[in-house]
Amino acid sequence: MGDWFADAAGSGSLLIAVPVALVAGLVSFFSPCVLPLLPGYLSYVTGVGVQDLDTAGRGRMLAGSVLFVLGFSVVFVLGGTLFGAIGQSLFQYRREISVVLGLVVIVLGLVFMGLVPVLQREVRIHAVPAVGVGIAPVLGFFFGLGWLPCIGPTLGVVLTLANQEGTAPRGAFLTFVYCLGLGVPFIVAALAFRRFMGAVGWARRHQRAISRAGGGMLVLVGVLLVTGVWDAVVTDLQSWAGGFGAVV
Template identity: 70%
Template sequence: MTDWFVDTVGSGSLVLAVPIAVLAGLVSFFSPCVLPLLPGYLSYMTGVGVQDLDTARRGRMLIGSTLFVLGFSVVFVTGGLLFGSIGARLAEHQRPISIVMGVVVILLGLVFMGFIPLMQREYKIHAVPAVGLAVAPLLGALFAFGWIPCIGPTLGTVLTLANTEGTAARGAFLSFTYCLGLGIPFVVAALGFGRFMNAMAWVKRNQRTVNVAGGLLLVTVGLLLVTGAYDSMVESLRSTFGTGTAAI
């Protein structure tokens, strides 16, 4: 088990892909799809009224937010597992696939920056039940499915990288790191709601800048895939860190 974990996580390709996935998760959290709705989601997942979030018991806030994050993590990690498995079956066609997926990621980056108006309309689930700790994981799964059209650009980039990993295990692990980037801020906000929202005031005032920065990250990844630079960087890292041959 230890050897499997070391080989999977120590893969040279993941050394490059994991930071991108974590950043993509953070960009998703700070996007207009998530951040403005944070008080409502914290209220739903913990069963605490919005006006009481800053004074609620930390234990309840921690449990509720953690269960919520676990709920959407199961969905996204399953997606990474699937895309990594597909990548393993199409390994001999990796170069043309990288080009096609790179073009898709570039388009997703432009969508994230708002440069493709026809794709700016948001299709997402606006109504969620007033629940609490018992069904917080289900609410997290609902968040994952309902917000896919909105966080799709960043999530799509991570799933593209999961496909290039060539194994189901690495694809799942990469999606897990995306969930850390998206989920940890939820937990931090739950534990100190008032201070967290005050700290987020700058993000709200500069939402356009955040979107452009996130979009540029996606476009950069897409260009690396299209030009083959990403594959070259992966091969260089694998020569240093190893290939993770024991990974499944």
């Protein structure tokens, strides 16, 4: 395990992929299938009525939100592990795969920006019983599946980068970072519901601009993959990171 973390720390690809994955998770949180329905999600996973969320016990809110986040994280990390393993087996075709996946990421970015109406699709789970904390991980798992059509563009770029990592552990780690970006705000919202909902009012009013900015980031990553600039930057970062010795 220690050897893997040491290798990851010196990986040029992870040095630039991790921030992208984290931002992608945050953008997903502010997407139309997460942020507007946040009170409903919290009600489902805690068994507390929406009108009572701001007065519910912090322990219950924390447990429900954390278990919910763990549930959808399982879905996404399994996907990252799979894509990382596939990337390892197809390493000899790395350049060709970069071009193809880069083009896919560009399309996903345009979709997220709302510029490809034919591919715009939003799927929501409308009827879920408020059964509370005990079932929160299961709800998280199925909500993760239900979110795929909506957050697919941002998750897609993370899975693409997981494939570029070329190993299952790195792919899992990258999607775990994505889940942090998506899940930590969810937990914060659960612990300070009223304050958080007041703070995200600005984000809801500017959701279109956020989608455009997030989509622009995806398009940029796709262009870097297609042109080979991503690989060149990774190589330079690997050389830079390799110049530092371990500090004991």
